[in-house]
Amino acid sequence: MANAIRALAMDAVQKANSGHPGMPMGMADIAVALWDGHYRHNPANPKWANRDRFLLSNGHGSMLHYALLHLTGYALTIDDLKSFRQLHSKTPGHPEVDITPGVETTTGPLGQGIANAVGMALSEYLLAAEFNRPGHDVVDHYTYAFLGDGCLMEGISHEVCSLAGTLKLNKLIALYDDNGISIDGKVEGWFTDDTPQRFASYGWNVIADVDGHNVAAVDAALTQARTSDKPTLICCKTIIGKGAPNLEGGDKVHGAALGDTEIAAARKNLLWDSIPFDIPAAVYTAWDAKEKGAALEATWNTGFDAYRAAFPLEAAELERRMQGDLPAGFEQNVAAAIAACVDKKENIATRKASQNAIQALAPTLPEFLGGSADLTGSNLTNWKESIALRSGKPGNHINYGVREFGMSAIMNGIALHGGFIPFGATFLTFSDYSRNALRMAALMKLRSIFVFTHDSIGLGEDGPTHQSIEHVSSLRLIPNLDNWRPCDTVESAAAWGCAVRRKDGPSTLIFSRQNLPYQARTGQQIADIVRGGYVLQDEENAKVILIATGSEIELAVKAAAALKEQGVPARVVSMPSTDVFDRQDAAYKASVLTRGTPRVAIEAGVTDFWYKYVGLEGAVVGIDTFGESAPAPELFNYFGFTVENVVAKAKLVMA
Numbered sequence: 001m002a003n004a005i006r007a008l009a010m011d012a013v014q015k016a017n018s019g020h021p022g023m024p025m026g027m028a029d030i031a032v033a034l035w036d037g038h039y040r041h042n043p044a045n046p047k048w049a050n051r052d053r054f055l056l057s058n059g060h061g062s063m064l065h066y067a068l069l070h071l072t073g074y075a076l077t078i079d080d081l082k083s084f085r086q087l088h089s090k091t092p093g094h095p096e097v098d099i100t101p102g103v104e105t106t107t108g109p110l111g112q113g114i115a116n117a118v119g120m121a122l123s124e125y126l127l128a129a130e131f132n133r134p135g136h137d138v139v140d141h142y143t144y145a146f147l148g149d150g151c152l153m154e155g156i157s158h159e160v161c162s163l164a165g166t167l168k169l170n171k172l173i174a175l176y177d178d179n180g181i182s183i184d185g186k187v188e189g190w191f192t193d194d195t196p197q198r199f200a201s202y203g204w205n206v207i208a209d210v211d212g213h214n215v216a217a218v219d220a221a222l223t224q225a226r227t228s229d230k231p232t233l234i235c236c237k238t239i240i241g242k243g244a245p246n247l248e249g250g251d252k253v254h255g256a257a258l259g260d261t262e263i264a265a266a267r268k269n270l271l272w273d274s275i276p277f278d279i280p281a282a283v284y285t286a287w288d289a290k291e292k293g294a295a296l297e298a299t300w301n302t303g304f305d306a307y308r309a310a311f312p313l314e315a316a317e318l319e320r321r322m323q324g325d326l327p328a329g330f331e332q333n334v335a336a337a338i339a340a341c342v343d344k345k346e347n348i349a350t351r352k353a354s355q356n357a358i359q360a361l362a363p364t365l366p367e368f369l370g371g372s373a374d375l376t377g378s379n380l381t382n383w384k385e386s387i388a389l390r391s392g393k394p395g396n397h398i399n400y401g402v403r404e405f406g407m408s409a410i411m412n413g414i415a416l417h418g419g420f421i422p423f424g425a426t427f428l429t430f431s432d433y434s435r436n437a438l439r440m441a442a443l444m445k446l447r448s449i450f451v452f453t454h455d456s457i458g459l460g461e462d463g464p465t466h467q468s469i470e471h472v473s474s475l476r477l478i479p480n481l482d483n484w485r486p487c488d489t490v491e492s493a494a495a496w497g498c499a500v501r502r503k504d505g506p507s508t509l510i511f512s513r514q515n516l517p518y519q520a521r522t523g524q525q526i527a528d529i530v531r532g533g534y535v536l537q538d539e540e541n542a543k544v545i546l547i548a549t550g551s552e553i554e555l556a557v558k559a560a561a562a563l564k565e566q567g568v569p570a571r572v573v574s575m576p577s578t579d580v581f582d583r584q585d586a587a588y589k590a591s592v593l594t595r596g597t598p599r600v601a602i603e604a605g606v607t608d609f610w611y612k613y614v615g616l617e618g619a620v621v622g623i624d625t626f627g628e629s630a631p632a633p634e635l636f637n638y639f640g641f642t643v644e645n646v647v648a649k650a651k652l653v654m655a
Contacts, residue, residue: 002028009063011276012084014257022240022253023061033218042293043073057113058148059094069102071287111154117145118160119413121172129394136307148177159406165203172231179240205230212236322418334497341489345518350511351453353492355380369420371398379425408437415446425451428468441506442480448506456604459513463629473609485510487553494529532580539569544650547573548602559646598653619649
């Protein structure tokens with residue numbers, strides 16, 4: 001069974017002349033122990049709600065996963081394996097969720113797979129605590145992760161495994177491929193951590209020195225792990241490229257095709273007589289998990305039917321949340337939240353407006369799972385009914401600690417698992433720490449909501465280390481990421497509504513530290529906020545268009561008033577989400593940004609991004625240097641965010 005994995009990995013990488021055969025060959029026996037003895041899944045239904053989750057954190061070894069999926073009976077054919085790493089195939093170079101049936105997450109950036117696994121294990125724990133009843137354990141599954149030296153070298157592994165140990169996520173089991181090799185060679189030159197001691201210090205159950213080529217030994221370790229009240233790390237000693245007689249144990253087998261000669265030698269060494277991509281019928285029979293998987297799901301379905309009969313409301317709620325559907329009345333709740341903002345007309349920081357929106361939505365949105373990277377009191381992501389998660393105490397608000405990257409990747413795991421809509425917060429400048437997890441969320445089309453506060457020089461005295469200059473524009477460069485920078489309470493509530501209802505991708509919500517004035521609007525203008533950009537104020541026969549976002553809307557409105565006094569009619573366009581605005585039809589965009597009218601963009605950040613809207617003949621009031629440490633009003637004056645400067649720019653583009 002293990003040699004079937006090795007053969008398929010060798011053959012697929014050789015055919016593609018690209019890939020990583022070493023890890024699949026080295027972890028093949030570990031895979032047999034897990035997938036044949038412990039892993040609960042149904043190849044006919046990869047989305048079965050109570051399946052165990054399997055994540056390949058060392059995603060470069062993707063052929064291991066593809067071989068397992070093919071052999072156990074998923075809709076992944078031998079022809080799919082032959083198309084490994086080819087355009088539009090179901091077997092891309094690294095595992096991709098929603099591309100390959102049975103793949104739970106997209107991996108490749110090392111360390112993020114184990115982070116996603118922490119999020120999935122956390123989801124299982126919280127859902128079980130909320131929905132299980134005596135005699136009805138309808139949420140009861142494990143999360144398994146394979147990981148290698150590279151995952152453990154990445155700092156994110158420390159962030160997330162530390163938190164997992166603190167929370168005692170005992171249904172998380174990680175199997176470490178301890179082969180001592182990475183691309184540059186033997187890791188002893190740069191990685192000499194005492195990994196078992198490291199994980200023991202996190203509060204993990206550690207099973208060390210397991211022979212990774214002894215299926216019975218790995219099986220015994222897995223059995224032991226399932227009895228622990230802590231997450232478990234099983235340290236498996238392996239030989240990379242096991243079976244390739246001239247290359248095994250070295251770096252040359254890590255990331256390149258073995259070549260025909262070495263493959264022939266490996267086949268002889270492994271006593272594998274089959275031609276490339278040919279698996280003996282007896283091996284297929286041994287691996288086939290379709291019947292067992294169908295029985296597992298059928299048993300669970302019978303149990304869920306009994307649960308539904310005893311607890312119909314809970315059953316319906318669990319199904320709704322796992323399907324990702326929003327509760328009845330959600331749209332009315334958003335509308336009511338916006339209406340309350342209109343009634344109150346508050347001049348408050350948008351971070352506070354965000355908290356108000358959370359408070360309005362959370363009581364009727366039980367899938368909300370909030371959090372902050374040690375800045376709850378500054379990000380304002382808690383609400384009156386929020387309960388802090390602690391070890392042994394379920395909650396709906398997570399204190400992630402100072403772990404911005406880990407928080408974001410854990411959120412992605414929560415979103416992938418289903419049952420929750422995660423949101424987590426930090427200062428905007430620290431979005432840099434999170435950036436690759438944001439990118440992965442966008443790539444995987446996850447409903448993760450990233451809240452970033454203290455969004456500009458407006459945070460003041462903390463200075464340039466904390467003042468975001470390039471961040472908003474750089475986030476807008478990530479495909480499929482919707483970025484919102486609201487200007488007041490109404491736009492903040494509308495942005496939250498858009499982020500929650502979006503099912504095909506993540507959103508960032510970017511908020512101010514300082515108070516911002518309420519802007520009056522008509523009903524149609526409020527309705528148009530969800531289009532990303534709209535006309536906030538307008539004068540007949542406007543001679544110039546002022547485009548702004550967030551805190552700079554106030555300046556645009558004041559500049560338009562000054563221009564009016566000087567006989568220059570102006571239009572003010574609020575564009576809280578350029579990403580959403582860009583998706584509107586051409587007619588709508590032209591109605592907002594009328595052709596031929598000179599334009600000035602105003603945002604407290606880098607200027608380059610805005611020339612796509614103002615054109616080379618337009619002007620941008622922005623910042624192309626780092627900030628300074630001083631009170632916010634002084635900084636806005638110092639950097640030219642004044643009515644006088646905007647008026648001057650407007651007259652310049654009109655000349």
